[in-house]
Amino acid sequence: MATKTPAEAPASKAAPDAKRRSERSRRAIYEAALALVTEVGYGKVTIEGIAARAGVGKQTIYRWWSSKAEVLLEAFIDLGEQAAEAAGGGEAFASLPDTGDVAADLKGVLRATVDELLDRKYDAPYRALAAEGVVNRELSEKFVQQLLEPGLKLYVARIEAAQAAGQIREDLDPRIAMEFFVSPLAQRWLQGTGPLTHEYTDKIVDYALHGLAPR
Amino acid sequence: MATKTPAEAPASKAAPDAKRRSERSRRAIYEAALALVTEVGYGKVTIEGIAARAGVGKQTIYRWWSSKAEVLLEAFIDLGEQAAEAAGGGEAFASLPDTGDVAADLKGVLRATVDELLDRKYDAPYRALAAEGVVNRELSEKFVQQLLEPGLKLYVARIEAAQAAGQIREDLDPRIAMEFFVSPLAQRWLQGTGPLTHEYTDKIVDYALHGLAPR
Amino acid sequence: MATKTPAEAPASKAAPDAKRRSERSRRAIYEAALALVTEVGYGKVTIEGIAARAGVGKQTIYRWWSSKAEVLLEAFIDLGEQAAEAAGGGEAFASLPDTGDVAADLKGVLRATVDELLDRKYDAPYRALAAEGVVNRELSEKFVQQLLEPGLKLYVARIEAAQAAGQIREDLDPRIAMEFFVSPLAQRWLQGTGPLTHEYTDKIVDYALHGLAPR
Amino acid sequence: MATKTPAEAPASKAAPDAKRRSERSRRAIYEAALALVTEVGYGKVTIEGIAARAGVGKQTIYRWWSSKAEVLLEAFIDLGEQAAEAAGGGEAFASLPDTGDVAADLKGVLRATVDELLDRKYDAPYRALAAEGVVNRELSEKFVQQLLEPGLKLYVARIEAAQAAGQIREDLDPRIAMEFFVSPLAQRWLQGTGPLTHEYTDKIVDYALHGLAPR
DNA sequence: CCGTAAGCGAGACGGTACGTCAGGTCTTGGC
DNA sequence: GCCAAGACCTGACGTACCGTCTCGCTTACGG
Incomplete structure (x- = not known):
């Protein structure tokens, strides 16, 4: 040994x-x-x-x-x-809010995220790290592991809770489901393919939950 | 003069x-x-x-x-x-395939995209441009306009066709709907938050179309 | 070949x-x-x-x-x-003066040399090169070849002329004889073992020509 | 106070x-x-x-x-x-040898000096100190005072003895006379203007004592 | 004979200069 | 007048040492 x-x-x-x-x-x-x-x-x-x-x-x-x-x-x-x-005394963002209403909870979190991404203080360095990560595998791993992943885990946990509550289908991979909320935002922010607004993230949540196809 | x-x-x-x-x-x-x-x-x-x-x-x-x-x-x-x-004689990708089945069509296109993103010949330069764009607004605009946008427009067009065919809800913004197919892939590719596989993109299409909430 | x-x-x-x-x-x-x-x-x-x-x-x-x-x-x-x-139109110091009186000629040249060595403009760089040469064989060779040797050759030539004129013994190696005029000056200048004055160089010439031992 | x-x-x-x-x-x-x-x-x-x-x-x-x-x-x-x-029990080089024959005594000492200067163990550090001294007045003083001067004093003393013995002219400044034996050696060693051999130092002694001019 | 203040090995620190690489400009000669 | 070539000034690279400054430790002195 x-x-x-x-x-x-x-x-x-x-x-x-x-x-x-x-x-x-x-x-x-x-x-x-x-x-x-x-x-x-x-x-x-x-x-x-x-x-x-x-x-x-x-x-x-x-x-x-x-x-x-x-x-x-x-x-x-x-x-x-x-x-x-x-901000908080102890662990600030130990978990996403859970009021029992996934849609509302996610909308709230995404609105806050948008605000943060538009904050000068965070935008430049965060963007720089993301850019470097795109082209530098070693840094990318640290970046994802230390900055991205903790946040993503919170989404996964909230989605699992929603699954348990019957608000999200149980047969879905929460890891993938989570991306519907996070990735569109990420791409608009990183590549500038569209504006970042609260209306936008609200729609993201609605579209994702109810699906694009008619019921 | x-x-x-x-x-x-x-x-x-x-x-x-x-x-x-x-x-x-x-x-x-x-x-x-x-x-x-x-x-x-x-x-x-x-x-x-x-x-x-x-x-x-x-x-x-x-x-x-x-x-x-x-x-x-x-x-x-x-x-x-x-x-x-x-590859093609004339305009190679003037439009996405339209067999009448949006799900199948999108799955096919996304599988092809995954293959292309994993091709060494394209990966390095494309990635470099994406990275530079994250941090350089001027280049970002050209990058989006000349490389990304043409591709995105094809998705928008295909989605509008699907709306006309009743396969996608008419009240949705196709520009946002499109992102459900493109952004998750983009984020995994750019940030390495998960593997790029055909199974993955298939799921993306299914989840997006039918929604995360139970029917 | x-x-x-x-x-x-x-x-x-x-x-x-x-x-x-x-x-x-x-x-x-x-x-x-x-x-x-x-x-x-x-x-x-x-x-x-x-x-x-x-x-x-x-x-x-x-x-x-x-x-x-x-x-x-x-x-x-x-x-x-x-x-x-x-200074001169053409080759300034093509040769040492030759009035027929070695002693006088050498005294004149040495006085001029002393003046030059005490001139701020020449002292610092010349000294620096000498110092570096002491410790750096490669530079030393260039220094001797390009700066020292041309001057020394003039002394040798003047001494040979004096030998022909019967003012210096014919059986002496002019290369070594030359050093009696040059080396004491060099050492005082480089190592500071004594003051550099016209009286001093005059004595050097006298002592060297007539010898230390009584006649 | x-x-x-x-x-x-x-x-x-x-x-x-x-x-x-x-x-x-x-x-x-x-x-x-x-x-x-x-x-x-x-x-x-x-x-x-x-x-x-x-x-x-x-x-x-x-x-x-x-x-x-x-x-x-x-x-x-x-x-x-x-x-x-x-080497010696007590003060090794308290004085130069005095056999009554200045020429022989000086030749012996100079031969020994040549051998020492060519010894790897002494050459490098001694040379380094000499070089530094050329360009650094403060060190130069210590170098001369503590290393050079004691040796030079021995020459001066031996020359004075020779003057008393009638082997060197009484009207000469022994301090200057001494340099005829030491300086040529020093210059060849420091500047590499010629080889250091026993034949060379022997000639130095002969030339200096008997003078360059014919008798 | 014991406590304490010094010297000590170690090495982090704010700096300066090294010798190299590349950026972007400009000049030369060839076509 | 574009081009290949490359010298030029500039500025940053990553490294080596400078001389100063702690850190614990060990050691020998003086109360």
């Missing part, structure tokens, strides 16, 4: 000592990265720029991250945690 | 004379761009690299395009035209 | 085209290098600094030279040529 | 306590410095490299020395002392 102790790691070039890490620098880097992405656009963000803005040596960035995409990913995750902590 | 032709561009530095343009160079640049994107990945493609590979001066690229994204966009459109010409 | 044509050169990374070289940049680089060495000292001269001061890209330096020492060497040689051209 | 002990250093940042200094580290640093200079060349020696090689923290070097040149200077002096201690 080749179980490894967690304290191992042969690493290619000696891992830095996380205990000595400067919290102050980390925060400054996050802030600089987020600010720059919104100000100049992801393509024009440079490691050098982040370092300068954060008042930090370049090496301090290279020591802890391996690309600007990774910096931004962590910065954005941190931004989410900050927001969550500020 | 400096008579101008109506199509005159007030360009800052005199537009090059398209009549004298070297067809040979243009083709070589397209091929180089597509090959490089597949071989080294979009992020590592450089104008210099394209020029070298195409046996062309850098200036010849800068004269006719304004960024590597634009080169790639045109190269990809050209690739599509080549393929279309090769 | 494996004689190679001069136009050959397989070079490690393609030699740049000297015909297209910017004369303006070359001159600016020479001036910047010389100025910086005098102002901040050889150790603090950087390629980046030279480039900035010369208003030139770093790559333009790296394209034509392989180290700051080589830049400085060429700059200093050029400085000498400038001075020579300015 | 802030009474100061006489040995008090008004240092800017409190002098370290020499009593607590680690002898083991000091030695390791000397060895590392000397080894590195010979192995990779002075220019490529770094404080970090010395520290790593010596198994010592960087701060331990910065605490006791102010530059790599100073480390090397002390290391080299120490090397000399080690050698002296090993």
